[in-house]
Amino acid sequence: MYTWGISSAGILAPANMSDINVFVGNTSYIDPEVYQLWLDGLSATDAVYARQHTGILRKTGATRDMLQYDTLDYYRTFSMLEKILHHPPQIANQMLLQIPPSTQKMLIEKYYEFDFPVLREILGKKLSSKNRKDLDDISEKTSIKLKSCRRQFDNFKRVFKVVEDMEGPIVKNIQSHFLISERLAKQYAAIVFFANNRFDTGKKRLQYLTVPDFTHCADEMIANWTVGSIDSKVDIDADIDRDFLQELRDTKILLDKDISDIHRNVVCSALQDKMSEKVYVDMESNFKALSRAIVNIAVGMIHSKELRDFFNDLVERIIDPCRQTGWTSENVRNFLEIYKTSCKQIEVFKRQPRLLRIWERYMDTLTRCILRMYHS
Numbered sequence: 001m002y003t004w005g006i007s008s009a010g011i012l013a014p015a016n017m018s019d020i021n022v023f024v025g026n027t028s029y030i031d032p033e034v035y036q037l038w039l040d041g042l043s044a045t046d047a048v049y050a051r052q053h054t055g056i057l058r059k060t061g062a063t064r065d066m067l068q069y070d071t072l073d074y075y076r077t078f079s080m081l082e083k084i085l086h087h088p089p090q091i092a093n094q095m096l097l098q099i100p101p102s103t104q105k106m107l108i109e110k111y112y113e114f115d116f117p118v119l120r121e122i123l124g125k126k127l128s129s130k131n132r133k134d135l136d137d138i139s140e141k142t143s144i145k146l147k148s149c150r151r152q153f154d155n156f157k158r159v160f161k162v163v164e165d166m167e168g169p170i171v172k173n174i175q176s177h178f179l180i181s182e183r184l185a186k187q188y189a190a191i192v193f194f195a196n197n198r199f200d201t202g203k204k205r206l207q208y209l210t211v212p213d214f215t216h217c218a219d220e221m222i223a224n225w226t227v228g229s230i231d232s233k234v235d236i237d238a239d240i241d242r243d244f245l246q247e248l249r250d251t252k253i254l255l256d257k258d259i260s261d262i263h264r265n266v267v268c269s270a271l272q273d274k275m276s277e278k279v280y281v282d283m284e285s286n287f288k289a290l291s292r293a294i295v296n297i298a299v300g301m302i303h304s305k306e307l308r309d310f311f312n313d314l315v316e317r318i319i320d321p322c323r324q325t326g327w328t329s330e331n332v333r334n335f336l337e338i339y340k341t342s343c344k345q346i347e348v349f350k351r352q353p354r355l356l357r358i359w360e361r362y363m364d365t366l367t368r369c370i371l372r373m374y375h376s
Contacts, residue, residue, distance in 0.1 A: 027098050027099075027100060028077070028097040028098060028099050028103075030074075030077075030099070030103050030106070030107065031074060032106060032110070033051070033054075034047065034051065034071060034074045035074070035078065035106075035107070035110060036110065037050055037051070038074070038075060038078045039110060039111065039113075039148065039151070040144075040145060040148050041144070041145025041146065041147035041148035041149075041151075042145065044068075044071055044072050044075045047071050047075070048064075048067055048068050048071050051067060051071060052064065052067060077097070080096055080097075081094075081096070081097070081107065084096075085107065085108060085111045086158060088108045088177075088178050088179040088180075089177070089179060091104050091107065091108065092104060105179070108178070108179050108180060109180055109181060109184065111151075111155070112155055112159075112178060112180050112184060112188075113184065114152040114155065114156075114187075115142065115144055115148070115152065116210070116211040116212075117141075117142040117144065118138060118142055118144055118148075118149055118152050118153075119152070119156075119191070119211050120201075120210070120211050121138045121141065121142065122138070122152075122153060122156065123191065123194055123201050123211065123214060124194050124195070124198065124199045124200055124201040124202065125195075125202075126195070126198070127153070127156055127157040127160055127195055131153075132150070132153055132154075132157075135149045135150055135153055156188075156191050156195075159174060159177075159178060159188050159191070159192065160191065160192050160195050160196075162177050162178075163177065163192055163238070164192060164195075164196055164238050165238075167228075168228075169228065170189045170192060170193070170222065170228070170238060171185045171186055171189045172185075174188050174189060174192075186215070186219060187211075187215055189218070189219075189222060190214065190215040190218035190219065190222075192238055193218045193221065193222055193226075193238055194214065194218060196238040196239065197238075197239075197240060197307060197308075198304075198308050199307075199308055199310060199311060200308045200309055200311070200312060201214060201311060203312050205312065205315050205316060205320070206311055206312060206315060208375075209311070209373060213372055213373055214311075216368075216369075216372045217311070217368075217369040217372060217373070220365045220368045220369060221240070221365060221369075223365075224361060224364065224365045225240050225241060225244060225361070225362075225365055226238070226239060226240055226241055227239045227240070227241045227242075229241065240301075240307070242302075244358065244361065245301050245302040245307075246302055247354075247355075247358045248298045248299060248301060248302070248358060248362055249299050249302060250355055250358070251295055251298050251299065251355070251358065251359055251362070252295060252299050253348055253355075254291065254295050254343070255291070255292060255295055255296075259346060259348060260288060260291065262346055263291065263339075263342060263343070263346060264284075264287045264288070264291070266342040266345050266346075267287065267335075267338050267339055267342050268280075268283070268284050268287065270338045270342060271283065271334060271335065271338055274334050275331055275334070278326065279325070279326060279327055279328075279331050282325045282326075282327075283327075283331075283335060286321065286325075289321070290318060290321070290322075290335075291339070293313070293317035293318050294318065294339070294363075294366070297310065297313050297314070297317070297366075298362050298366075300313075311373075314366075314369065314370060314373060315373065318370060319370060319373055319374055322374075323374070329371060329374045329375075332370065332371065332374055333367070333371055336363065336366075336367040336370065336371075337367065339363070340359070340360060340363035340364070340367070343356065343359055344356065
């Protein structure tokens with residue numbers, strides 16, 4: 001007869017052949033590796049094969065049937081917990097299983113984690129039922145199981161629906177409602193921000209940009225351009241400050257011919273010793289085109305279509321022209337910094353401190369976005 005016990009791997013296995021001992025506990029053990037297989041969208045059968053290939057049968061002395069029963073038991077447990085995981089605060093009060101706080105935290109965090117390739121395909125799109133139907137194509141393109149793609153899409157939509165209209169810091173709102181880490185909450189904040197403002201990230205020239213590139217830019221925009229940023233009146237982080245966008249239209253004065261010539265002379269004088277001769281000559285000859293692009297992007301953001309095209313415009317009108325003529329990221333950094341600060345020497349900005357504050361608020365974030373995006 002068998003003695004049964006829980007091995008270090010968490011699998012039920014025979015200990016000896018003398019008699020039967022029954023061990024009953026009231027704390028549920030969750031194997032993180034099996035949980036990950038379930039989250040990855042593997043069927044129970046595929047999960048058995050995956051576990052078997054780790055050598056678990058040899059390590060525990062269990063049979064393949066025992067491994068199959070153990071895996072099926074875990075899969076039933078995860079299926080029972082899934083509806084609760086849709087509302088993470090409920091997991092502490094559910095009566096199905098007694099789960100230690102550390103395991104609760106692991107279950108929630110892993111459930112809401114996602115794959116960058118999946119998010120890259122979804123980012124900026126409307127989280128609608130129509131787009132959910134396209135997940136078959138995303139699954140095929142990314143080689144990630146359809147079940148996992150659906151879980152991730154539904155998580156994005158769930159978080160968006162809960163926090164899109166909430167007042168208060170978006171990251172803290174996500175953390176308090178979904179009990180995930182700050183790192184993960186910041187990533188979800190970017191997803192909410194992009195979905196809310198419908199930024200287009202799918203154009204061909206943007207394909208080189210990664211999810212971390214976009215989340216970095218979203219962090220900067222949320223911190224400085226939203227209604228919830230430090231100099232705004234209403235504390236909502238998902239919306240770009242319309243008053244700020246309206247005031248940006250006043251920066252068009254930089255395209256006035258006389259002011260543009262003054263601005264160009266100040267910038268060129270400051271950069272002459274900070275660039276190679278080749279890059280300096282290019283900057284000097286293309287100053288008006290770059291300045292027009294920077295200002296027109298600012299002025300156009302008040303319109304929904306131009307705001308959606310923000311990232312495409314940065315690449316097409318600023319990043320690509322600089323890359324094609326051999327500018328380094330340090331050249332770009334120096335140019336944008338001097339381009340911004342030199343306005344302090346222009347009379348119209350001296351007379352209007354408000355305009356200077358708006359200009360700096362715009363340029364600080366624009367510069368950090370461009371520098372993050374300035375790579376191959």
